Amino acid sequence: MSARPSWFSIPRGSHFSLANIPFGIISTASSTTPRVAVAIGDHALDLAAFAAGNGFAALSTIHPHQAVFSQPSLNAFAALGRPLHSAVRSYIQAVFAADTPCPEALKTNSALQKQSLLPLTDVQCHLPFKIGDxxxxxxxxxxxxxxxxxxxxxxxxxxxxxxxxxxxxxxxxxxxxxxxxxxxxxxxxxxxxxxxxxxxxxxxxxxxxxxxxxxxxxxxxxxxxxxxxxxxxxxxxxxxxxxxxxxxxxxxxxxxxxxxxxxxxxxxxxxxxxxxxxxxxxxxxxxxxxxxxxxxxxxxxxxxxxxxxxxxxxxxxxxxxxxxxxxxxxxxxxxxxxxxxxxxxxxxxxxxxxxxxxxxxxxxxxxxxxxxxxxxxxxxxxxxxxxxxxxxxxxxxxxxxxxxxxxxxxxxxxxxxxxxxxxxxxxxxxxxxxxx
Missing domain, CATH: 3.90.850.10 (Fumarylacetoacetase-like, C-terminal domain)
Incomplete structure (x- = not known):
């Protein structure tokens, strides 16, 4: 798989390249409520903060469901189905791409970057799902x-x-x-x-x-x-x-x-x-x-x-x-x-x-x-x-x-x-x- 260039600095050899975009649950010392995030390089993108800052403006299919990113587990997001998981992942990849079609979502929005892009060293990871069985x-x-x-x-x-x-x-x-x-x-x-x-x-x-x-x-x-x-x-x-x-x-x-x-x-x-x-x-x-x-x-x-x-x-x-x-x-x-x-x-x-x-x-x-x-x-x-x-x-x-x-x-x-x-x-x- 060839690398997709990004405007965001992703360390070479990172497990969390732009080709990945894995989902998890994080909290921070300043915001202890667990919520949904994705890992990108040595950072986490806080999707609750990203959504609150209108980061998903160009992805209309997620608009009715953005509350799932404020949940303490991935259960609600997962239940939306694979087509929507794929759409969110592809959109985030596009947001971070060097030639992003929506630079205002994050690339040129320094305030939202500060709110939502968090060093992995500053976040605590939690169980990603509430596991029933x-x-x-x-x-x-x-x-x-x-x-x-x-x-x-x-x-x-x-x-x-x-x-x-x-x-x-x-x-x-x-x-x-x-x-x-x-x-x-x-x-x-x-x-x-x-x-x-x-x-x-x-x-x-x-x-x-x-x-x-x-x-x-x-x-x-x-x-x-x-x-x-x-x-x-x-x-x-x-x-x-x-x-x-x-x-x-x-x-x-x-x-x-x-x-x-x-x-x-x-x-x-x-x-x-x-x-x-x-x-x-x-x-x-x-x-x-x-x-x-x-x-x-x-x-x-x-x-x-x-x-x-x-x-x-x-x-x-x-x-x-x-x-x-x-x-x-x-x-x-x-x-x-x-x-x-x-x-x-x-x-x-x-x-x-x-x-x-x-x-x-x-x-x-x-x-x-x-x-x-x-x-x-x-x-x-x-x-x-x-x-x-x-x-x-x-x-x-x-x-x-x-x-x-x-x-x-x-x-x-x-x-x-x-x-x-x-x-x-x-x-x-x-x-x-x-x-x-």
Missing amino acids: YTDFFVGLNHAYNCGLIFRGPANALQPNYKHLPVGYHGRASSVVVSGTPIRRPHGQILTNPSAENKVPTFSQCKKLDFELELGAFVCRANNRGEPVPIGKAEESLFGLVLLNDWSARDVQAWEYVPLGPFNAKNFGTTISPWVVLTDALEPFKVKAIENDAQVLPYLREKDEKSVYDIQLQVDLKTSAQSGNTSTITKTNGRHLLWSFPQMLTHHTITGCNLQPGDLLGSGTISGTSLSECGSLLEQSENGKTTVHISGGEERTFLQDGDEVTLTGVCGSDEEALVGFGQCTGKIEPALTLDF
Whole structure:
């Protein structure tokens, strides 16, 4: 994608180029009420202030709806539908373009620039949506195979249903947090001696705390209860994507997941990046998903063979050591998915389940085929059997207190036209001392 010149200074290599225009929720010290903004370079454009200053004068389609920009979440804006999301994004791109057709909207309006263009260092980011429901899928084929290999061996690594449907479980919406929020090490039931004939758990703080590198998609269109969303219309129901870290207590999970799947091992925290990249911005980076050699049922068959995204993903671990060693421990790509978000959404609704604007869908862990491409420590350490080497001579099997995990993701190679997600960061706090 070629860069579009702008009159506004956008740092080279910024995730938030003019090709992007991601949406989020911000507040400032001088105006603590959360409201809608977009990220542009190292600034945020406060859309509530921009609208109040008549910045949208030349976009008549948004005039009846400008109150959505003063809301503390993106839910109301998302519910307006993808054609309007696209129109607002395109208009903002035009406002910032060097040859803008409406210079009075911002370029020559210094007063409005001062009111609405805010350095990112001066804003606080909040959860972008009020999340009603959160469903986490398991559609990273390599991750699923690696986990199955660890626990069941190569012959049974993938369950019989895996290539026939997007496997998922219902997560906990109330514990989804925005990047920068600390994550408390949880307690739970743990089986300390899995090979013992008499399997009796102990109650302990988690000793196998892990991250999971994922993408998340937000729903923007409600469907009526009892009315599934057909695969040909599923993309219309998707607002945009974020980075997602599905923190996992692996030892708790190993004991509890049979027979009904994850529960307490997953419900204590999920971190997402604050800026939502619209599906329009990601459209140029669509690629084929991993080939599925199973016969997919008709309701899940997509016409467009390009259905996932070429997103360069990375995980950095900053240790709790005094030196604060930081190492890149994972580099992988969003193309390593067996099922697309439209397929996830269609399968989610096939029973008539009614989704709402603001519902969150997680992809499941995204891993490539080598250890350095694995999106979790469970895979990289083979469930604690080997160590992951960190700079400064440190090693990890799982996360220690004080460790900080940062996910990043970006599309494109033109340093002036990147479409990125910024960062998704969380730091591990010690477990509470419990007296029971």
